[in-house]
Amino acid sequence: MNLLSEPVGVSHYMIVGAVMFVAGVVCMASKRNLLGVLMGIELVLNGANVNFVAFSSRFLQSEEGRSLGLDGQLIAVFVIVLAAAEAAVALAITLNFYNNYGTVDVDRASELKG
């Protein structure tokens, strides 16, 4: 019950963010499907967002004024908006790639290799 009765701090949020980030990096590195890589990017961005929001929160740190305040939330908002933009462009590129090569395997995109 000790686990449930103690309040959480920024560190706890940071661990969640770290695991999401690492899962995203591994996803980006190990998947060969373009869309799988995209999902990895989303996870990485979200891991970072968890940290931003945790640092901006007034509830998670003992000293008032230590928190980032609105900066963290505003940056999280920008990250979400830019991630949406990035996903739209990446999807358009993926569809174009699929139209030209008939596959979404990233290893097949090797035309520029010397």
Place this chain on the structure above:
Amino acid sequence: MEPINWHTFFFLLFSLLAVVFAVAVVVASNVVRMAFYLIMSLGAAAGLFFLAGADFVGAMQLMIYVGGTLVLLIFGVMLTAQGPFISMKTRGGDWILAALLAGILLALLIPAAFSVPAWRNRATPEYLAGVRERPATSAPLAMGLVGARVDRLAEADANRREGMAGYLLPFEIVSVHLLVVLVGAAYLARTKRRATAERRLL
């Protein structure tokens, strides 16, 4: 028995969901299942945002990320699918490399999370009361976006007051960026009219 801290309880619930489904995204081999796990993971992250008192960011995460971006992703999966259920296998060697990478990164990040005592230092006694009466988040955020910071008005330190400017310029840049992306994505993904036989006849 000590009383349960419900904030902690829900934090554990949401963080467990977020983490388990994030790992499931990596392990899954079917693309649509990956997308499903990603939805769950990002939804749980939105729950974490609500818990941290960032209501607007949480709602935005649900609306734009989960409701917009991921629908687009699933759309993309369906447009590029070749079989009924495409799956992709990762080779064994890749798994070992990936696990190594994950181990190194986690070994770096988790000690870093606990390295600053103030971060581990838990919240004040008023914290639960603060969690209950939810602060207004939309109006201060909007003020920040148009260039005025209402959360730093009481800042006594002159140096920090200098930095209290809002985010008007980044907001404008992001807006223009979105417009450019809209046009660019529409241009990239447009249907190309190939000169087919019927067309040549016409």
Place this chain on the structure above:
Amino acid sequence: MAAYFDQFVPSWLAYLAAALVHAFLLLNVVAVGALVFIWAERKVSGRIQDRLGPTRVGGKFGWLQSLADGIKLISKEDTMPAGADRLLFRAAPYISLCASLCAYLALPFSDGWVALPVDVGVFFILAVMGLEVFGVILGGYASASKWSLFGAMREAAQVVSYEVPMGLCVVVPVLIAGQLDLVKIGQMQGGLFTNWLILHDPLIFCTFWVYFTCATASVNRAPFDLAEAESELVAGFHTEYSGLRWSIFFMAEYGSMFAVSGLAAILFFGGWNGPLPVTHWLGLTAENGALAGYLGNFLGMLNFIGKATLGVVFMMWVRWTLPRLRIDQVMKTCLKYCTPLAAVFFLGAVAWTYYLPGVDVRSRPLGMHYQRWWEEAAEGAAESERPGTMAAAAKPSLASFVRSQPQVVEP
């Protein structure tokens, strides 16, 4: 409620019990609501087509028809295609239902009667309702059937497109109220019906109709039910579903129909405030004791439910009157008509509140709430201007920034 239970049982059990009671109530609002609406839909469609509708089960009007249907659905075999993705096929109806139920978390039924009083209520409801599409997409994909996949693709395209004009329409009342908090938007519209936001200016009156079109499309109702389209796609995304899972999709659909109608009732039609402030005349307010306040709120809730039900009945009327659109017509309606119209109304509402702030057909000046908010911010800024800090003297303060804003409406 949890505090009451706390006297008898351990704390965690008390909270669990309270949560269960709340969840049970919420679930029943949707489930019983769906039963009533399905019966109402049959009656309405019957009347529109000049027939009687159900008459046998449970008395003269066939009251118990939906219950009989429910028993039939429960006793049906729960089939699953051999090639289906089993996990997603099972999970899909529940995703839809969860999204639909979550919208009720932030929907106030009366003054302050809301499960989760969030400051971003409107935004939250829109966001959560947007998630309902996942149930349809995943269910359609997991069925491993071409009809289902077509339905799912159409649904994805349609819902993502219609979220844009719907969001723009919702922004118009939010802009006039200066609030995202549904409870406060409702409170602002108290008093005579002339205080309702739909009568604020002609632009918002037009906005409501665009909103209603987009809401009908986003909850996937006819004439926009392309995801089902039984004349083209057998039954669309739920071709392979049977029994209880199939009915859960429909519970979600009726639940979100009520939710969007309730949102419209709060944003445009004064929420729980009746056309005449009867509860005030009778003294049924919180100032005259808890019981009076409770009664007043209860009447307000009935009022709200009545308005939302009227919206649902209107959707049924539309469904049984208009023929289904083709998919290209659906997209055209969204991109060529609804989005530009919503954008024009939005800009018009901005111009209206900017140039004609005093011109107001309502009996009470607008923007009271956000004016107070600005004033509080200005006071806070005045306090923080301590003598001696260079930055305070050098930088233009928020107080002057606020005072220079023309949006503040004169009372």
